[in-house]
Amino acid sequence: MAAPGSTAAELAERLLAGDKRALARAISLVENDDPEGWALVREVFPHTGRAAVVGFTGPPGAGKSTLIGAIVGHARAREREVAVLSIDPSSPFTHGALLGDRIRLSDHFLDPGVFIRSMASRGSLGGLSEATLQAALLMDAAGKDDVLLETVGVGQAEVDIIDHADTVVLVLMPGSGDSVQALKAGVMEIPDVIVVNKADHPLTDTMVREIRGVLSLGPRTSWRVPIVRTEAARGEGVEELVGRVEEHRAHIEAEGTLEERRRRNLMNEVMELATGRMRRRLADSVREDPAVQQLLDEVVARRLDPASAAARLLERDE
Amino acid sequence: MAAPGSTAAELAERLLAGDKRALARAISLVENDDPEGWALVREVFPHTGRAAVVGFTGPPGAGKSTLIGAIVGHARAREREVAVLSIDPSSPFTHGALLGDRIRLSDHFLDPGVFIRSMASRGSLGGLSEATLQAALLMDAAGKDDVLLETVGVGQAEVDIIDHADTVVLVLMPGSGDSVQALKAGVMEIPDVIVVNKADHPLTDTMVREIRGVLSLGPRTSWRVPIVRTEAARGEGVEELVGRVEEHRAHIEAEGTLEERRRRNLMNEVMELATGRMRRRLADSVREDPAVQQLLDEVVARRLDPASAAARLLERDE
Numbered sequence: 001m002a003a004p005g006s007t008a009a010e011l012a013e014r015l016l017a018g019d020k021r022a023l024a025r026a027i028s029l030v031e032n033d034d035p036e037g038w039a040l041v042r043e044v045f046p047h048t049g050r051a052a053v054v055g056f057t058g059p060p061g062a063g064k065s066t067l068i069g070a071i072v073g074h075a076r077a078r079e080r081e082v083a084v085l086s087i088d089p090s091s092p093f094t095h096g097a098l099l100g101d102r103i104r105l106s107d108h109f110l111d112p113g114v115f116i117r118s119m120a121s122r123g124s125l126g127g128l129s130e131a132t133l134q135a136a137l138l139m140d141a142a143g144k145d146d147v148l149l150e151t152v153g154v155g156q157a158e159v160d161i162i163d164h165a166d167t168v169v170l171v172l173m174p175g176s177g178d179s180v181q182a183l184k185a186g187v188m189e190i191p192d193v194i195v196v197n198k199a200d201h202p203l204t205d206t207m208v209r210e211i212r213g214v215l216s217l218g219p220r221t222s223w224r225v226p227i228v229r230t231e232a233a234r235g236e237g238v239e240e241l242v243g244r245v246e247e248h249r250a251h252i253e254a255e256g257t258l259e260e261r262r263r264r265n266l267m268n269e270v271m272e273l274a275t276g277r278m279r280r281r282l283a284d285s286v287r288e289d290p291a292v293q294q295l296l297d298e299v300v301a302r303r304l305d306p307a308s309a310a311a312r313l314l315e316r317d318e
Numbered sequence: 319m320a321a322p323g324s325t326a327a328e329l330a331e332r333l334l335a336g337d338k339r340a341l342a343r344a345i346s347l348v349e350n351d352d353p354e355g356w357a358l359v360r361e362v363f364p365h366t367g368r369a370a371v372v373g374f375t376g377p378p379g380a381g382k383s384t385l386i387g388a389i390v391g392h393a394r395a396r397e398r399e400v401a402v403l404s405i406d407p408s409s410p411f412t413h414g415a416l417l418g419d420r421i422r423l424s425d426h427f428l429d430p431g432v433f434i435r436s437m438a439s440r441g442s443l444g445g446l447s448e449a450t451l452q453a454a455l456l457m458d459a460a461g462k463d464d465v466l467l468e469t470v471g472v473g474q475a476e477v478d479i480i481d482h483a484d485t486v487v488l489v490l491m492p493g494s495g496d497s498v499q500a501l502k503a504g505v506m507e508i509p510d511v512i513v514v515n516k517a518d519h520p521l522t523d524t525m526v527r528e529i530r531g532v533l534s535l536g537p538r539t540s541w542r543v544p545i546v547r548t549e550a551a552r553g554e555g556v557e558e559l560v561g562r563v564e565e566h567r568a569h570i571e572a573e574g575t576l577e578e579r580r581r582r583n584l585m586n587e588v589m590e591l592a593t594g595r596m597r598r599r600l601a602d603s604v605r606e607d608p609a610v611q612q613l614l615d616e617v618v619a620r621r622l623d624p625a626s627a628a629a630r631l632l633e634r635d636e
Contacts, residue, residue: 038625045623059496060503089504133624153505154496155473178377178472178496185378186407187471263618270617273628274600279593286589299588300581305363306451307356310591 008036012043018081018143020115027117030134041134044141049262051083051140054245055149055162058171059179063197067171067232067241068148072108074242075146082108083115083139086150087132087161115139130276133164133269154179159189164265166258167248169193169241172211174203184214190225192248195241199229223251282313292316326354330361333460336399338433341460345435348452359452362459367580369401369458372563373467373480376489377497381515385489385550385559386466390426392560393464400426401433401457404468405450405479433457448594451482451587472497477507482583484576485566487511487559490529492521502532508543510566513559517547541569600631610634 014022029037056064068084075082108114119131132149139147149165151158162168170191172179182188194215196207211227226244230237252258286292295312298304332340347355374382386402393400426432437449450467457465467483469476480486488509490497500506512533514525529545544562548555570576604610613630616622 042623042626046620049620060499060505061495137623152503153473154500155471155475157473157475158505175493175495177379177493181378182472185470187378187476266617266624267614269624270614270627270631271597271600271604273625274631275593275597277628277632278596278600279589282589282592282596296585296588299584302364302367305360305455306584306587307591308360309588310595313588313592314595 008039008043011036012040015040015138015142016044016047020112023083023115023138023142024117026138027135030138031119031131037134041137045137048137048140051144051147052249053136053140053147053149053165053167055151055165055168056171057151057153057158057162057168057191058195059154059173059176060152062171062173062176063232064150064152064171067195067197067230067238068150069107070230070232070235070238071148071242072114073235074238076108076111076113079113080145081113081143082146082148083142083144084117084148084150085132085135085139086116086118087152088118088120089152115142115144130269130273132161133265136164154182155187159191164269166252166261167192167245169195169245171195171197172207173198174201174207176207177210180207180210180214183211184217190215190218192223192225193241193244194225194227195230195237196227197230197232199231199237204229222255223248285316286313289316326357326361329354330358333358333456334362334365336461338430341401341433341456342435344456345453348456349437349449355452359455363455366455366458369462369465370567371454371458371465371467371483371485373469373483373486374489375469375471375476375480375486375509376513377472377491377494378470380489380491380494381550382468382470382489385513385515385548385556386468387425388548388550388553388556389466389560390432391553392556394426394429394431397431398463399431399461400464400466401460401462402435402466402468403450403453403457404434404436405470406436406438407470433460433462448587448591450479451583454482472500473505477509482587484570484579485510485563487513487563489513489515490525491516492519492525494525495528498525498528498532501529502535508533508536510541510543511559511562512543512545513548513555514545515548515550517549517555522547540573541566603634604631607634 011022011026015026026037026040029040031037056068058064065086068086072082072084108116117135119135136147136149149162151161159168168189168191170179170183170188170193172194173196179188183190194211196204196211198204208227208229215225215227226247228237228241228244230241232238249258252261286296292313295304295309299306299309329340329344333344344355344358347358349355374386376382383404390400390402426434435453437453454465454467467480469479477486486509488497488501488506488511490512491514497506501508512529514522514529516522526545526547533543533545544565546555546559546562548559550556567576570579604614610631613622613627617624617627
């Protein structure tokens with residue numbers, strides 16, 4: 001995939017100097033599971049760990065992208081360099097709503113201090129969260145002060161993807177009853193900051209009250225999850241939100257849990273990368289080997305149970 | 319875990335005869351990843367494939383358990399044997415709402431033709447969806463006509479768990495805007511049947527219209543997803559829902575896709591079991607081996623990148 005004459009070392013050098021095109025190319029390499037991409041991350045990894053990484057999740061339509069656009073504007077006013085990584089589900093329906101959101105970010109497309117990238121959550125060649133962390137590391141190495149990760153959804157799977165962040169922000173809106181219930185039922189872990197966006201809606205107070213009620217039932221921790229009202233489209237509440245995110249970061253830094261979080265996230269990452277590779281190796285052997293296909297036929301015919309078939313697969317693979 | 323003198327063959331025999339206690343014990347064995355549990359599934363697997371397996375998912379609070387309770391009542395009136403497997407997230411908050419739901423099912427606790435079981439979605443020893451399928455197979459082997467699987471949530475992860483079902487039912491309620499958006503955005507695959515429960519709510523028509531709008535944008539398929547209104551607490555609409563589920567099953571049977579679905583599900587299961595075992599083996603080596611701990615320390619110190627660490631882990635493991 002590399003252009004003739006370009007080496008990982010050259011690309012790494014340009015990336016570390018903050019070259020936007022080098023960063024875009026590097027992310028494509030890791031997204032495509034290209035060995036040169038891995039070599040690049042290896043090269044720049046010692047230069048990572050400086051960016052503040054913030055993850056945003058929440059139901060589609062809550063206005064996350066508009067909010068992130070406003071946060072980017074706020075950061076730029078303070079001359080901070082920003083990178084945004086959005087993970088989009090590939091909808092079988094119209095892409096209208098999501099594209100509409102993306103367009104909100106386009107104010108920043110021409111700003112050299114802002115780097116914006118989307119990844120599809122299905123059909124990625126490697127595992128999604130592998131690619132996400134690698135991309136976030138590359139953004140960090142490229143000297144971005146803020147790395148903002150965005151996922152769409154209201155389940156633990158979506159939180160897991162942005163779990164590499166130092167701070168996790170859940171973005172809701174009036175009417176996000178399902179999400180509040182998911183939080184209450186434990187379908188989703190408690191985030192660090194909760195936003196109620198579209199706060200000009202008459203049901204905002206009700207929503208804030210519901211969230212407060214759920215949080216009050218939760219375990220007591222040293223960090224009290226703030227609920228911030230925003231109207232992202234008008235920039236309302238964005239300054240407060242940025243302040244809360246910074247407070248959270250200062251809190252976990254002071255407490256020593258930032259190091260702990262990053263240690264845990266890196267360890268999880270190593271495990272995920274290792275299991276992802278094993279899974280792909282296994283999937284290849286299944287695809288290519290007629291003997292394995294025969295094994296699966298036996299399972300479908302209910303002559304061989306799935307666990308025994310799995311055990312035989314593993315024996316073959318060793 | 320086996321009682322003295324009891325063997326897998328004896329337990330299998332009792333299970334195949336429909337003994338409720340044998341079934342309960344068998345499920346505990348697979349849930350605890352006990353080798354005897356796997357032996358048991360191996361033994362009874364040729365007797366599976368007869369039950370109609372229906373999966374239910376949807377946001378917490380939509381009334382899934384009440385609905386399932388009503389469906390169980392309906393099945394019992396037709397003298398069908400039923401098993402219910404509920405996957406509960408372990409909430410850090412009060413378990414109130416979920417327990418409340420469970421209690422609705424208690425009408426059937428004393429009926430020998432009904433078997434009800436819950437599993438926690440976190441902290442299960444094996445993988446969750448592994449244990450779920452094994453338990454569903456055991457229920458099938460025990461002669462249940464209907465096996466109903468239930469998960470709580472509004473994301474693809476929850477749909478994946480019940481993907482072993484022949485028919486997937488999404489249960490919403492008026493106000494489930496986040497879930498409709500998740501469907502539209504492709505966060506969640508299109509189910510086979512959609513229920514709007516609590517249909518006595520004044521916003522029911524709006525909700526049905528929204529769902530219809532989203533579905534009309536989707537790909538055309540040979541099966542048109544029906545939207546059924548229910549008031550589970552009063553039993554309203556349950557007969558229609560059961561009819562729709564049966565129609566769906568007849569449709570995929572006639573079309574030949576039931577076989578296809580089951581083949582795909584069994585193949586996925588074999589792959590999941592195999593990767594789950596690899597993952598556990600790897601996790602054990604990480605926990606027990608000081609050299610691996612040292613490797614991870616290098617990553618945390620940013621001297622070794624995660625992908626290289628993963629590659630070294632895999633070399634050690636081979």
